[in-house]
Amino acid sequence: MLKGLLILLLPAFLFSCAWKIPGVGPGSESKSETAITEPTNEEKAADIYAEAVKALDEGDAYYASNKFKEVENLVPQSKWAAKASIMMSYAHYSRNSYSDAIFGLERHIKNYPGDKNIIYAHYLIAICFYEQILDEKKDLQPLLKAKKKFEFIMQTYPNTDYAMDSRFKLDLITDQLAAKEMSIARFYMKTQKWIPALNRLKTVVEKYEKTVFIEEALHRLVEVYYILGLEEEAKQAAAILGYNYKSGEWYKRSYKVFNKKYKSKRTSNKKEMGLIRKKIKSLFEKN
Numbered sequence: 001m002l003k004g005l006l007i008l009l010l011p012a013f014l015f016s017c018a019w020k021i022p023g024v025g026p027g028s029e030s031k032s033e034t035a036i037t038e039p040t041n042e043e044k045a046a047d048i049y050a051e052a053v054k055a056l057d058e059g060d061a062y063y064a065s066n067k068f069k070e071v072e073n074l075v076p077q078s079k080w081a082a083k084a085s086i087m088m089s090y091a092h093y094s095r096n097s098y099s100d101a102i103f104g105l106e107r108h109i110k111n112y113p114g115d116k117n118i119i120y121a122h123y124l125i126a127i128c129f130y131e132q133i134l135d136e137k138k139d140l141q142p143l144l145k146a147k148k149k150f151e152f153i154m155q156t157y158p159n160t161d162y163a164m165d166s167r168f169k170l171d172l173i174t175d176q177l178a179a180k181e182m183s184i185a186r187f188y189m190k191t192q193k194w195i196p197a198l199n200r201l202k203t204v205v206e207k208y209e210k211t212v213f214i215e216e217a218l219h220r221l222v223e224v225y226y227i228l229g230l231e232e233e234a235k236q237a238a239a240i241l242g243y244n245y246k247s248g249e250w251y252k253r254s255y256k257v258f259n260k261k262y263k264s265k266r267t268s269n270k271k272e273m274g275l276i277r278k279k280i281k282s283l284f285e286k287n
Contacts, residue, residue: 045071045080065091082112098128123162178208219250
């Protein structure tokens with residue numbers, strides 16, 4: 001699905017083969033129409049490029065990538081070469097050959113620094129890393145590399161569609177980073193390794209307070225502090241959870257840690273979110 005949407009962000013002219021080349025196109029016939037001349041390299045490049053675009057459109061990305069490479073080699077450091085270079089990388093990407101795509105895009109950025117499509121090259125690199133993220137339990141390197149590249153796009157090209165999409169994907173990446181920390185924290189709790197669990201939970205609360213995992217992290221802090229005999233710290237975490245998410249199930253669970261006979265009561269759904277950063281910061285001032 002993403003690949004279908006991503007093609008919409010490709011500059012339209014990259015799919016166009018109608019660049020004006022002397023001697024090519026309507027009205028270019030000479031008086032001696034019967035004369036046979038050897039086509040120039042640019043004329044050859046135009047034909048090969050058109051063949052590559054057609055192959056890509058028909059789903060043969062491997063053949064297309066080879067043809068785009070042929071164009072670049074035929075007319076190096078030309079406008080055709082720059083077009084072919086980025087399209088070759090897109091062809092690699094479209095068949096999930098992420099390593100080849102990233103290599104080609106990084107090479108494109110180096111070889112064609114003045115290309116007006118350079119932002120697309122950066123964006124496609126980020127997408128290649130992003131699509132390699134399977135779940136929070138897998139290797140985080142693609143996720144972290146995608147995060148770095150999306151942040152670069154937002155800082156360097158802030159008023160673009162690419163920056164807007166990068167901002168959205170960064171939110172998803174942040175959720176996944178928080179999910180990773182929570183997964184590790186749960187494992188440590190399950191194996192009764194309380195101090196490592198505590199450190200992971202603090203990371204979620206301090207760095208990922210805007211994610212969906214903040215309520216659970218605060219509740220788990222209550223549990224771990226209580227198990228360690230740190231009741232005051234447990235009460236502080238519970239107070240922050242109650243202040244911001246009083247109607248949530250995680251707060252009800254935390255309440256039960258201190259009140260074994262507590263019965264669930266209907267509470268208002270109103271949440272006061274504004275002060276959570278301030279409250280969380282104060283939680284760890286003594287650490």
